[in-house]
Amino acid sequence: MAAFRELGLAPWLVEQARQMGLSRPTPVQASCIPPILQGRDCLGCAKTGSGKTAAFVLPVLQVLSEDPYGIFCLVLTPTRELAYQIAEQFRVLGKPLGLKDCVVVGGLDMVAQALELSRKPHVVIATPGRLADHLRSSNTFSLKKLKFLVLDEADRLLEQGCADFTADLEVILEAVPARRQTLLFSATLTDTLNELILEAVPARRQTLLFSATLTDTLNELKSLAMNRPFFWEAASEVRTVDELDQRYLLVPEAVKDAYLVHLIQTFQDEHEDWSVIIFTKTCKECQVLNMMLRKFSFPSVALHSMMKQRQRFAALAKFKSSIFKILIATDVAARGLDIPTVQVVINHNTPGLPKIYIHRVGRTARAGRNGISITMVTQYDIHLVHAIEEEIKLKLQEFSVEEKLVLDILTHVNVTRRECEIELEYMDFDEKKEINKRKQMILEGKDPDLEEKRKAELAKIKKKNNKFREKVQQTLQEKKQLQMKRKLQKKMERRNKLHAKEEK
Numbered sequence: 001m002a003a004f005r006e007l008g009l010a011p012w013l014v015e016q017a018r019q020m021g022l023s024r025p026t027p028v029q030a031s032c033i034p035p036i037l038q039g040r041d042c043l044g045c046a047k048t049g050s051g052k053t054a055a056f057v058l059p060v061l062q063v064l065s066e067d068p069y070g071i072f073c074l075v076l077t078p079t080r081e082l083a084y085q086i087a088e089q090f091r092v093l094g095k096p097l098g099l100k101d102c103v104v105v106g107g108l109d110m111v112a113q114a115l116e117l118s119r120k121p122h123v124v125i126a127t128p129g130r131l132a133d134h135l136r137s138s139n140t141f142s143l144k145k146l147k148f149l150v151l152d153e154a155d156r157l158l159e160q161g162c163a164d165f166t167a168d169l170e171v172i173l174e175a176v177p178a179r180r181q182t183l184l185f186s187a188t189l190t191d192t193l194n195e196l197i198l199e200a201v202p203a204r205r206q207t208l209l210f211s212a213t214l215t216d217t218l219n220e221l222k223s224l225a226m227n228r229p230f231f232w233e234a235a236s237e238v239r240t241v242d243e244l245d246q247r248y249l250l251v252p253e254a255v256k257d258a259y260l261v262h263l264i265q266t267f268q269d270e271h272e273d274w275s276v277i278i279f280t281k282t283c284k285e286c287q288v289l290n291m292m293l294r295k296f297s298f299p300s301v302a303l304h305s306m307m308k309q310r311q312r313f314a315a316l317a318k319f320k321s322s323i324f325k326i327l328i329a330t331d332v333a334a335r336g337l338d339i340p341t342v343q344v345v346i347n348h349n350t351p352g353l354p355k356i357y358i359h360r361v362g363r364t365a366r367a368g369r370n371g372i373s374i375t376m377v378t379q380y381d382i383h384l385v386h387a388i389e390e391e392i393k394l395k396l397q398e399f400s401v402e403e404k405l406v407l408d409i410l411t412h413v414n415v416t417r418r419e420c421e422i423e424l425e426y427m428d429f430d431e432k433k434e435i436n437k438r439k440q441m442i443l444e445g446k447d448p449d450l451e452e453k454r455k456a457e458l459a460k461i462k463k464k465n466n467k468f469r470e471k472v473q474q475t476l477q478e479k480k481q482l483q484m485k486r487k488l489q490k491k492m493e494r495r496n497k498l499h500a501k502e503e504k
C-alpha cells in the first residue's frame with residue numbers, strides 16, 4: 001500500500017498523521033484521498049472503523065492550507081457526539097494551520113454558536129437541525145463560498161425515519177453553493193444510493209462513492225455516472241470486519257436481564273480492562289438498565305436523547321476515559337463513535353434493521369483490533385437474526401452461558417429491575433418524555449395544543465372515512481351478491497323451462 005506522501009499529501013500533513021498514529025493509509029484512505037485532491041466528488045462506503053474520517057479530513061486540510069478562508073468546509077453528521085469527535089480530528093490534524101473550527105449542535109447555547117459562526121471558522125461541523133435553525137434565524141454568516149460539503153453517515157442523514165433531517169437538509173443545501181465538492185461517507189450507503197446519487201451528482205457533477213459492498217444497483221449507477229464520479233468499495237463480501245467475533249444468545253424475554261447481569265459479571269471477572277457498550281431499544285429501557293446495573297455496583301453510565309446535552313457529554317467522557325467501563329445507550333451512540341477500549345458490544349434487543357446492527361457492532365473491533373458482539377435474541381426475534389445474517393453475509397455463532405448461574409441470580413435481578421422501574425415512575429420519566437416532545441414542537445415552530453387538536457381531528461376524519469369505506473364495500477358486496485343471485489335464478493329458470501319442454 002502507498003504511503004501517505006505518495007497520495008499527494010503535503011509533508012506537514014503526513015507528519016501530523018504520523019503523530020496521530022496514522023503511519024500507513026487504510027484502503028479507504030489510499031483509494032479516496034487522491035481523487036478528492038483532484039477535485040472530484042466522492043461517495044464512499046467502507047466498513048466501520050476503517051478510517052473514513054481521516055479519508056476526508058486529510059484532503060480537506062490539504063486544500064484548505066493552499067487557500068485558507070472561512071467558511072471553507074461544512075461537515076454534517078447525524079449526532080452531536082459524533083460532531084465533536086470529527087471536530088477533534090480536524091483540530092489535531094490541522095493544528096499547524098491554526099485551524100479554526102466550530103461545532104454547531106442542538107442542546108447547547110445558540111447565541112454562543114452564532115457568535116462563533118460569525119467569526120468565519122474554516123470548518124463547521126454540525127447536526128442538520130441546529131445548523132438549519134441558525135440559517136433560518138440569522139444572517140451573520142454565509143456558506144456561499146463553501147468548497148467542501150461532507151455528509152458523514154450520509155445514509156442516516158438522508159433516510160426518513162424518526163429523526164427526519166429532510167427539511168433541515170433542504171434549508172442547508174439552499175444555503176451552500178451548487179458547485180461545491182461533495183463527500184459522502186458511511187459504512188452502509190447501499191440502501192439509500194438513489195437519493196445519495198441525486199444529492200451528489202447535480203452538486204458538482206463529480207462524485208466519489210464509497211461502499212461496503214458493491215451491489216447491483218451500484219454497478220448500474222456506475223454506468224449512469226456523469227462527470228467522472230469516483231466509486232470505491234472494499235473488496236469483501238462480508239459487511240462486518242473479520243476481527244469481530246459475532247455471537248447471538250437465545251434468551252426467553254422474561255429472563256433477559258438476568259442473562260445481561262451474568263454476562264457483564266463474567267466479562268468483568270475475566271477481563272478487568274475491557275469496556276462494554278450495551279445497546280437498548282428505548283430511552284426508558286436504557287435508563288432502567290443503568291439504574292439496575294448500578295444497584296449491582298457495576299460502573300455504568302447511560303447515554304440517550306432524553307438526557308440533557310451536558311449530561312450526555314459528561315457520560316461519554318467518563319466512559320471514554322475508562323472511569324466507567326459500561327455504557328448503556330440507545331442508537332444515538334450506534335454510529336461513528338470511536339472508542340478504542342470497547343471490546344464488547346451487547347445488543348440488549350435484536351436490532352430491527354440489519355443496517356443498525358452493522359453500526360452498533362461496529363463500535364468494537366475498530367482499526368484492526370479484535371472485539372466481540374453478543375446479540376440477545378428472544379423467541380420473537382429469530383426472523384430478525386436471519387435478516388441480519390443475510391445482509392452481512394455471515395452466520396452468527398451461538399454464545400453459551402452456564403444457565404445454572406443465571407438461574408441463581410434470576411429472582412434478585414428481577415426484583416431489582418422492578419424496584420428501578422418503580423423509582424423511574426416516581427421520577428415521572430414518561431411525563432418528561434411528553435414535555436420534551438412538546439418542547440421539540442415549540443422549537444419547530446408548532447403549537448403542541450394545536451397539533452394535538454389537529455391529530456385528534458385527523459383521527460376523527462380517518463375513522464369517518466374508514467366507516468364510509470366499509471359502508472361502500474358492504475353495499476358493493478351486497479350488490480354483487482344480489483347480481484349473482486339473480487343470475488343464478490335466471491339460470492335455474494332457463495333450465496326449468498328446458499326440462500319442461502323436454503318432458504312435453
Ligand SMILES: Nc1ncnc2c1ncn2[C@@H]1O[C@H](COP(=O)(O)OP(=O)(O)OP(=O)(O)O)[C@@H](O)[C@H]1O
Nearest residue numbers: 022024025026048049050051052053187336338367
Ligand atoms: N491510517 C490509519 N492507521 C491507523 N489507524 C487509523 C488510520 N486511519 C484511521 N485510524 C484510526 O481508526 C479508527 C477508526 O477510524 P474512523 O473513526 O475514521 O472510522 P470510520 O470508518 O469512520 O468508522 P464508522 O463507520 O464507525 O464511523 C480511529 O481511531 C482512527 O484514529
